[in-house]
Amino acid sequence: MKHFLIKYRFTNGTETEWHQAIAGFISALDDDPDLKGKISYRCMKIRDDPAYYHLAAAADDQAIKTLQQREYFKRYTEATKRVAGGDVVVSPLEIIAETTHRPNP
Numbered sequence: 001m002k003h004f005l006i007k008y009r010f011t012n013g014t015e016t017e018w019h020q021a022i023a024g025f026i027s028a029l030d031d032d033p034d035l036k037g038k039i040s041y042r043c044m045k046i047r048d049d050p051a052y053y054h055l056a057a058a059a060d061d062q063a064i065k066t067l068q069q070r071e072y073f074k075r076y077t078e079a080t081k082r083v084a085g086g087d088v089v090v091s092p093l094e095i096i097a098e099t100t101h102r103p104n105p
């Protein structure tokens with residue numbers, strides 16, 4: 001698995017529209033038959049603050065390449081840059097240790 005942290009400060013647009021765009025991107029990921037089960041994506045923000053954090057995980061390099069070829073990914077990447085005023089940081093992450101199970105919602 002390859003993990004990434006995407007971080008930026010929301011500076012342009014409305015949060016409601018941006019949250020809808022994020023949900024649309026995640027829906028496109030979920031509906032993509034070539035990427036189903038190969039990409040995990042989660043968006044979070046600091047409450048009462050413009051800081052956003054997106055956690056992405058890909059099964060392998062091929063999943064990343066497939067995603068990067070999708071038009072919906074290209075549009076979303078450009079939209080992210082716009083709402084962030086061009087200042088988006090994407091950092092690859094290494095897992096040092098983790099629990100065996102995730103909590104059930």
